[in-house]
Amino acid sequence: MVGGSGGGETITMSTHESAVQAAHAHGAPQGFIRKWVFSLDHKVIGLQYYFLALAAVFVGMFLSLLMRIHLIWPTAVLPFFGEIKPETYLSLLTMHGTIMVFFVLTTAPQGGFGNYFLPIQIGAPDMAFPVLNMLSFWTTFLGFIVLLAAFFVTGGAPLHGWTGYAPLSALQSAGPGEGLGADLWITSIAIFCIGALMGALNFITTTLDMRAKGMTMMRMPLTVWAWFITAILGLLAFGVLLSAGILLLMDRNLGTSFFVPLVTVNGQLTGHKGGSPLLWQHLFWFFGHPEVYIAILPAMGLCSQLLSVFSRKPIFGYKAMVYAMLSIGFLGFMVWGHHMFMSGMSPYTAFAFSIMTMGIGVPSAIKTFNWLGTIWRGRIRFHSPMLFAIGFVSLFVTGGISGPFLAQPVLDIYLHETYFVIAHFHLIMGVASIFGIFAATYYWFPKMFGKMMNETLAKLHFWLTFVGAYAIFMPMHYYGMSAGLRRYSQSTEVAYILKLLPLQRFISIAAFITIGSQFIFLFNLFWSMAKGKKASDNPWEATTLEWITATPPPHDNFGGQTPVVHNGPYEYSVPGAPRDFLMQTDPSVEDEDKKKGKH
Amino acid sequence: MGLVLLIVIWLITLVSTYFFVAKTWWLPVGASAAAAAIDHHFTVSFILMGVVFVAAQLALGYLAWKYREGGSSKAEYSHGNTTLELVWTVLTAVLFVGMNLMSSSIWASERFRQAEAEAVHVEVTGMQFAWYFRYPGPDGKFGVTKPELEDASAGGEAALGLDTKDPASKDDVVSGVMVVPVNREVEVILRAHDVIHSFFVPQMRFKQDAVPGLAIHMHFTPIQTGEYEIACAELCGLGHYKMHGILKVVSQEEFDKWLAAREAEKQ
Numbered sequence: 001m002v003g004g005s006g007g008g009e010t011i012t013m014s015t016h017e018s019a020v021q022a023a024h025a026h027g028a029p030q031g032f033i034r035k036w037v038f039s040l041d042h043k044v045i046g047l048q049y050y051f052l053a054l055a056a057v058f059v060g061m062f063l064s065l066l067m068r069i070h071l072i073w074p075t076a077v078l079p080f081f082g083e084i085k086p087e088t089y090l091s092l093l094t095m096h097g098t099i100m101v102f103f104v105l106t107t108a109p110q111g112g113f114g115n116y117f118l119p120i121q122i123g124a125p126d127m128a129f130p131v132l133n134m135l136s137f138w139t140t141f142l143g144f145i146v147l148l149a150a151f152f153v154t155g156g157a158p159l160h161g162w163t164g165y166a167p168l169s170a171l172q173s174a175g176p177g178e179g180l181g182a183d184l185w186i187t188s189i190a191i192f193c194i195g196a197l198m199g200a201l202n203f204i205t206t207t208l209d210m211r212a213k214g215m216t217m218m219r220m221p222l223t224v225w226a227w228f229i230t231a232i233l234g235l236l237a238f239g240v241l242l243s244a245g246i247l248l249l250m251d252r253n254l255g256t257s258f259f260v261p262l263v264t265v266n267g268q269l270t271g272h273k274g275g276s277p278l279l280w281q282h283l284f285w286f287f288g289h290p291e292v293y294i295a296i297l298p299a300m301g302l303c304s305q306l307l308s309v310f311s312r313k314p315i316f317g318y319k320a321m322v323y324a325m326l327s328i329g330f331l332g333f334m335v336w337g338h339h340m341f342m343s344g345m346s347p348y349t350a351f352a353f354s355i356m357t358m359g360i361g362v363p364s365a366i367k368t369f370n371w372l373g374t375i376w377r378g379r380i381r382f383h384s385p386m387l388f389a390i391g392f393v394s395l396f397v398t399g400g401i402s403g404p405f406l407a408q409p410v411l412d413i414y415l416h417e418t419y420f421v422i423a424h425f426h427l428i429m430g431v432a433s434i435f436g437i438f439a440a441t442y443y444w445f446p447k448m449f450g451k452m453m454n455e456t457l458a459k460l461h462f463w464l465t466f467v468g469a470y471a472i473f474m475p476m477h478y479y480g481m482s483a484g485l486r487r488y489s490q491s492t493e494v495a496y497i498l499k500l501l502p503l504q505r506f507i508s509i510a511a512f513i514t515i516g517s518q519f520i521f522l523f524n525l526f527w528s529m530a531k532g533k534k535a536s537d538n539p540w541e542a543t544t545l546e547w548i549t550a551t552p553p554p555h556d557n558f559g560g561q562t563p564v565v566h567n568g569p570y571e572y573s574v575p576g577a578p579r580d581f582l583m584q585t586d587p588s589v590e591d592e593d594k595k596k597g598k599h
Numbered sequence: 600m601g602l603v604l605l606i607v608i609w610l611i612t613l614v615s616t617y618f619f620v621a622k623t624w625w626l627p628v629g630a631s632a633a634a635a636a637i638d639h640h641f642t643v644s645f646i647l648m649g650v651v652f653v654a655a656q657l658a659l660g661y662l663a664w665k666y667r668e669g670g671s672s673k674a675e676y677s678h679g680n681t682t683l684e685l686v687w688t689v690l691t692a693v694l695f696v697g698m699n700l701m702s703s704s705i706w707a708s709e710r711f712r713q714a715e716a717e718a719v720h721v722e723v724t725g726m727q728f729a730w731y732f733r734y735p736g737p738d739g740k741f742g743v744t745k746p747e748l749e750d751a752s753a754g755g756e757a758a759l760g761l762d763t764k765d766p767a768s769k770d771d772v773v774s775g776v777m778v779v780p781v782n783r784e785v786e787v788i789l790r791a792h793d794v795i796h797s798f799f800v801p802q803m804r805f806k807q808d809a810v811p812g813l814a815i816h817m818h819f820t821p822i823q824t825g826e827y828e829i830a831c832a833e834l835c836g837l838g839h840y841k842m843h844g845i846l847k848v849v850s851q852e853e854f855d856k857w858l859a860a861r862e863a864e865k866q
Contacts, residue, residue, distance in 0.1 A: 087837035168794040175836040261812025267751035317679035347710035358695040365691040377675040382600035410706040417832040478624035483801035488840040573674040
């Protein structure tokens with residue numbers, strides 16, 4: 001037994017040895033390039049992913065700012081941009097969606113926090129394949145650069161939306177932006193898929209193979225379960241999108257017709273025949289629906305974790321949480337058709353997709369119930385990560401509750417492609433996931449940078465963002481209920497949509513304020529890195545393995561030792577224990593004893 | 600902090616719910632035979648999901664306040680409750696599957712059957728960025744259209760590429776406005792020339808994509824005369840927002856008169 005650094009906890013040397021550990025034995029790399037640029041250290045790679053996502057989220061947010069301005073002042077002439085034309089508006093929404101879904105919601109929770117904390121939380125010195133890990137980041141980075149390049153080529157960025165429905169996305173003549181801009185867009189997504197596949201393989205192998213002694217599957221923190229299940233989804237989904245993207249590139253440039261039937265644009269034949277536009281939709285949504293869970297599952301895992309830590313109480317129904325995430329992941333692959341009720345697909349299949357989709361509401365409801373059960377009879381500490389976790393639950397409920405409307409084809413006849421859909425997926429996949437990212441940032445910042453973030457600014461950021469998110473997205477439900485259609489650059493042409501302009505004004509103003517308050521976060525992040533109060537090794541008094549090691553963790557995570565795990569991840573307020581939390585490595589009270597009530 | 604959370608979450612919940620209950624922004628009055636059943640199911644869904652929404656949010660706000668640190672006693676050491684878990688799972692399963700079964704009979708009656716024999720046939724064609732409506736004329740047959748004959752700038756028959764050599768095309772009527780008789784089923788045959796469009800009339804509670812390469816047969820029955828706006832509901836390019844049309848629902852006599860006048864114009 002050797003003394004650990006985490007406030008008196010002990011780390012036990014283990015006989016468990018692995019190749020990776022041996023690789024780490026020679027110590028940290030020297031030199032800026034090996035240490036910070038082409039690093040093999042999962043923690044550095046995690047930070048690289050995180051800062052890539054941070055850059056991407058501000059780009060994506062800036063695009064939504066331009067859209068909100070255009071929607072309420074269509075003729076405004078902006079400095080540097082000039083007037084936003086209808087096709088510019090469509091390019092903005094395409095790039096906003098693509099950047100947010102791929103380079104923020106997929107990149108930050110999994111690539112960022114997953115990379116940094118999954119190995120530490122299971123007691124491993126690194127990911128299973130460090131070189132693959134580095135490659136997956138740099139591939140993703142390349143994808144982002146290629147995507148941004150689409151803004152600067154002739155014709156600009158594509159206007160076909162982030163879903164890229166063919167034939168619109170397959171025909172150069174279908175509109176401005178459908179030339180080189182569209183090729184770059186598809187290429188970028190294909191590159192992203194390759195990076196995501198490498199990442200997924202690494203996460204799965206690491207979770208299965210690299211757990212420390214005593215870290216059984218059922219002792220893994222729910223964050224690890226979430227990253228693990230997300231990686232499985234990614235492995236199965238991104239391959240399909242990659243293939244679809246390659247087929248689309250071939251349709252565009254090599255004269256194939258996978259997705260394009262005999263079509264004419266403006267009366268001119270295009271030379272295509274025999275393809276199926278619905279095939280693209282099937283392939284896209286076979287990826288696209290699991291992608292929703294790829295974005296939200298890590299946030300679910302994290303917020304489960306935080307609710308337990310800050311309520312000082314074990315998670316309510318650990319096993320139920322694991323099974324719920326597994327069934328969400330499983331069912332997530334069988335519901336893609338609910339995006340296609342109006343597509344011309346057989347109405348009989350709509351029936352099957354609908355019932356599967358309603359079914360996925362059950363595990364989601366179980367999770368919500370367990371989150372409430374976790375804070376029930378707890379002793380809640382309202383630190384900023386906890387506020388964002390509670391905000392996440394509220395937003396998840398609100399975003400989730402509109403799901404059963406859209407999942408019923410007979411209601412979807414009316415709601416499909418209205419703002420009701422925008423409200424639904426932004427709340428649940430966008431804002432709720434981003435609340436997960438914020439919560440994770442406030443929670444793990446001390447471990448990553450050795451400093452505390454400013455709590456006053458963090459709370460101000462929470463209140464403005466929480467109320468702001470509701471002020472933006474709640475009225476979109478009403479807009480959609482009144483048949484307001486999405487992807488309309490102007491509301492002037494359809495009388496009933498024009499009448500809804502006051503709602504758009506309200507939404508835009510709410511968006512301006514909410515976007516502005518994100519700079520509080522940005523300031524706090526960088527200010528705290530430089531000037532924040534020094535953090536202790538375990539400032540939140542949490543139990544998982546990242547809190548037993550130094551702050552920030554050494555190159556091999558545990559300073560040449562491997563922790564041995566004795567407890568589950570959520571042992572708070574254990575009767576008879578000296579403190580109200582029991583580290584996972586604390587051997588003093590074994591699980592069996594706790595079950596029998598012996599202390 | 601717990602109290603502030605309670606107040607904010609409760610306020611957001613109550614204000615949001617108010618606008619749904621007051622129907623400040625709501626579906627336009629239905630004007631088709633299917634609207635009553637669909638609207639009824641909307642109401643049922645709103646009530647059921649509304650109760651879940653309000654209950655969950657109020658509980659979240661309340662628990663955050665009630666179990667704040669410094670409030671009541673020590674945190675309870677409990678890993679959950681399997682009985683409660685099962686009860687909750689069964690309840691939500693019944694709720695979701697029940698809602699689904701209620702709505703699927705409406706879906707089946709709308710989309711599992713073909714249009715009635717006496718339905719009015721209208722071929723609806725979407726192209727960037729206009730809708731064209733074609734009636735088969737007295738022979739009840741649509742003439743052949745050929746992509747190579749299309750001339751979008753000429754509009755009307757030429758835009759559809761109607762082959763005038765085909766005898767069945769002689770009496771076809773092509774219109775920029777969709778006119779249909781009231782209280783009679785309309786069978787639309789949806790086509791698209793270039794990209795995917797979507798035919799949406801909110802008052803008819805009717806929407807269906809028009810997909811290049813497919814001829815999609817769908818039907819609805821207007822029960823209220825008047826003029827309704829047709830909007831394109833699937834992103835189709837830079838002019839998507841202005842791809843707009845008019846559906847006129849008139850009496851059977853007016854419809855016959857209108858169609859006859861268009862036939863006469865053609866001769």
